[in-house]
Amino acid sequence: MxxxxxxxxxxLLVSLDGDVPMFAVLDEPGSGRPPRLPSDRLDIDGDETLELAVRRQVTxxxxxxxxxxxxxxxxxxxxRDPRTAHGWPRVVSVAYLGLVRGTPTLTxxxxxxxxxxxxxWEDAREGVSVLAMQAHGACAGSGLGAGPRSRVGADGHGLEERAAISFPMAPGKWxxxxxxERYELLYELGLAAESGGAGDYGPPLALDHRRILASGLGRLRGKLRYRPVVFEFLEETFTLFQLQRVVEAIAGVRLHKQNFRRLVERGGLVEATGGVDRSTGGRPAACFRFRPEVRFERQAPGISIPRGG
Amino acid sequence: MxxxxxxxxxxLLVSLDGDVPMFAVLDEPGSGRPPRLPSDRLDIDGDETLELAVRRQVTxxxxxxxxxxxxxxxxxxxxRDPRTAHGWPRVVSVAYLGLVRGTPTLTxxxxxxxxxxxxxWEDAREGVSVLAMQAHGACAGSGLGAGPRSRVGADGHGLEERAAISFPMAPGKWxxxxxxERYELLYELGLAAESGGAGDYGPPLALDHRRILASGLGRLRGKLRYRPVVFEFLEETFTLFQLQRVVEAIAGVRLHKQNFRRLVERGGLVEATGGVDRSTGGRPAACFRFRPEVRFERQAPGISIPRGG
DNA sequence: GAAGATGATGCTCACATCGAGCACAAGGGA
DNA sequence: TCCCTTGTGCTCGATGTGAGCATCATCTTC
Structure with missing residues (x-):
């Protein structure tokens, strides 16, 4: 055969509900199966490119x-799909990341x-989470350290060493x-639900979809630095603090308000509209809009992330 | 049907012959077809993972x-494969980048x-090449600027504006x-041989393999910054200047010797072996070796590129 | 053996960037 | 009015980066 x-x-479609990053999932109610990312087959004849295929499927x-x-x-x-062992076709999946403004109603x-x-464990806005600490500890205490019994990752590192980089204990090293890397470490340690973990490291998704989620979040965070992707989430005009909240939500880290402001303004990423937003509670905030022209002026028109709250 | x-x-297998970056191609002598990258089908039953499949094929x-x-x-x-229009199967290709030490004899x-x-145009070690200048000029002079007739790229930029970023005229902006981006710009302008160009923008490869080459080079250059990939090209011990030559070869840019030295040593990427290399001509150079431990000490154990010669 | 060439190595300086914090401005509510 | 809240401007020191000068240790040449 x-x-x-x-x-x-x-x-993987990411959006933002206030300061809560969201992503689109499909449920199969009653099946008891975990939610999955929207996915489908390539239409060999119909889909001109992979990207167009994804857009078609999302619609x-x-x-x-x-x-x-x-x-x-x-x-x-x-x-990657357990059914493949039982006669199902082998499925190779190309994952795409898409950004959506707001949280429009879905089918x-x-x-x-x-x-x-x-x-x-990826939301470190209120400080590096207890989970991350536990993960570090679970590694060191797993008896899977640098000794001869240790399993070794792709880079040839022991798990304990990898934990030290992925889940650093020193504050400010996050x-x-x-x-x-963090997701895969938890997976290999058997802490993720997909790999048999009973610990509270978040509910699983179908197949390897949580790995895709982790890939996508990492890519998105990296992209912030050198492409103006934040503005995909924002309305036409916004205050600098709204912009900051969005960056914080994606990066999962708190930023220093004044420095963030300095960075964004110096970079020429935005320009004042002249309007103000009085709904903030204190002094009204100036409204800004994105300046598309930056892309021709700066080499990396992104928002490099100034640490510290 | x-x-x-x-x-x-x-x-895409990249190696280094002295300070000349090389990549592996297959020829079809007598066919008149351009060289191609080694590629093959996935063995659905045999290949456990895509990466293992690539390794098998390379061997x-x-x-x-x-x-x-x-x-x-x-x-x-x-x-992407013109034969697909004439009844051939549609081929979706997953491209991999591999690094090889030295230039071992091939089959x-x-x-x-x-x-x-x-x-x-990517080798700017002797200054940004005349080709790059021409490319900039070809754009501006193509009548495809920001006007209504302009073709517009994925980002919604006119070609002229994209040229200003991709092929900057100002020295130091490269x-x-x-x-x-640069390859795709040349392609869209019809300057690349694959898109009908007669100009001297380098010989083509089969199908979209030159696009893959460009992707790979870009990825490799990016990777230099935050992963110690350079050492894949070097012997066990090396002098700092040899290390610099390798980085320059990949990055396609000349570096400032003293600053490069400072950077590498401060980063703790290497340690002195105690030996010296007398073959350099002048004062003997100290020999170094890579310190694998950096990966646990530094967040980005790569070589950020100090500009200027 | 001395002079000069060549490349390695150490150091300084100006400048940009970054993390952190102080101080004040401009609004609202008690 | 006082006080609380948020926005905004500015300063300061630590660190990183681009560029160049100076010296050192070897080889080559005279």
């Missing part, structure tokens, strides 16, 4: 159009889920970009 | 083993080709990371 191959496309599955889209990663492990069966509920 | 799908894997096609491997991008446009039919011969 000749095995079959299928090319899947998988969409079909969720009933919305998506603006910014970029390719994330292609997942093709033979055992029934689909909903926006809070992103950090599935990656709870690296918000190592999202995928 | 139901159309068929094929999953291809494509390997089969080139007769060598490869150390560092990472996924680059997945190419799936319907028209007959394969050879190492100088990377910059196919992307000549951004060595925008490799892919």
């Amino acid at each position: 000749r095995s079959a191959l299928e090319l899947g496309l998988c969409a 079909a599955h969720l009933g919305i159009d998506v603006g910014y889209v970029e390719q994330l990663y292609t997942f093709g492990d033979r055992d 029934p069966g689909a909903r926006w889920a809070p992103l950090y509920s599935h990656l709870p 690296d918000e970009y190592r999202v995928l | 139901r159309s068929a799908l094929e999953l291809g894997l494509c390997a 089969a096609h080139l007769g060598i083993d490869v150390g560092y491997v990472e996924q680059l991008y997945t190419f799936g446009d319907r028209d 007959p039919g394969a050879r190492w080709a100088p990377l910059y011969s196919h992307l000549p 951004d060595e990371y925008r490799v892919l």
Whole structure:
């Protein structure tokens, strides 16, 4: 019997509800299965490009159009779908990241889920989470350290050493970009629900979709630095503090208000509209809009992240 | 008739011959076709993961083993292989980047080709090349500027504006990371041989393989910053100037010797072996070796690139 | 053996960037 | 009015970066 191959496309759509990052999932009520990312097969004849295929599928599955889209990663492990071992075709999936403004209503069966509920250790806005501390400890205490019994990761590091980088104990050492590394470490340690973990490291998603979620969050955080992606989440005009809240939500880190302000203004990313927003509580805030021209003036028109609250 | 799908894997193997970056190509002598990157189908039953599939293929096609491997991008446009329009299966290719130390002998039919011969404008070690200047000029003079007739890229920019970022005229503004952007700009302008160009912008490769080459070079340059990938190209021990030559070769830019030295030593990336190399001509150079432990000490154990010669 | 060439190495200086904090401005509510 | 809240401007020191001068240790040449 000749095995079959299928090319899947998988969409991670991220949006923002206030300062809560969300992503679109599909439920299968009553099945007891975890939620999954919207995904479907490539239409070999119809879909001109992979990106267009994703856009088509998003419209079909969720009933919305998506603006910014970029390719994330292609997942093709033979055992990524357990059914493949039982005669199902092997599914290679190309994952895409898309950004959506606001949280528009989705087709029934689909909903926006809070992103950090599935990656709870990634939200370090109120300080590096207890979970992250536990993860560090679980590593060191797992007896899987640098000794001869230790399992060794792709880089040839012991788990304990990898934990020291991924889940640093020293305050201020938290690296918000190592999202995928952290998830994979938890997975290998058997702490993630997908790998048999009973600990409270967040509810699982179907198949390897939580890995895709981690990839996407890492990519998005990295992208902040050198592309003006934040504005995909914001309205036409906004206050600098709203902008800051969005960056903080994505980066999962608190920022220093005055420095953030300095950075954004110096970079020429935004220009004042002249209007003010009185709904802030204290002194009215000046309104700004994004300046598309920055892209021709600066090499990295993103928001490099000034640490500290 | 139901159309068929094929999953291809494509390997971009980069190595270094002295200070000349090379990559592995396969020739089809007598066919008149341009050289191509080693690529092959996924073995649906045999290949456990995509990465292992690439390793298997590299061994089969080139007769060598490869150390560092990472996924680059997945190419799936319907028209990427012109044969698809004539009944051939649609081929979606996952491209991988691999790094090889030295230039080991390859299987007959394969050879190492100088990377910059196919992307000549990317080697700015002797100053930003005349080609890059021409490219800038070709854009501005193409009548495809910001006017109503202008074609518009993915970001919504006119070609002229994109040229200003990709091929900057101001000295010191050259951004060595925008490799892919530059190639795509030349492609869209019809200057690349693949898009009908007669200008001397380097010989083409098969299909979209030059795009893959550009992706890979861009990724490699980016990776230098935050991962110690340079050492994949170096012997066990080396002098700091040899290290610098390797970084320069990849980045395509000349560096300031003393600052490079300061950076590498301060970063703790290397440690002195105590030995010296007398073959340099002048004062003997101290020999160094890579310190694998940096990965646990520094967040970004790479070589950020200090400009200027 | 001395002079000069060549490349390695150490150091300084000006300047930009960044983290952190003080102080004040401009509004609202008690 | 006082006080609380948020926005905004500015300063200061620590650190990083681009650029250049000076010296050192070897080889080559005269």
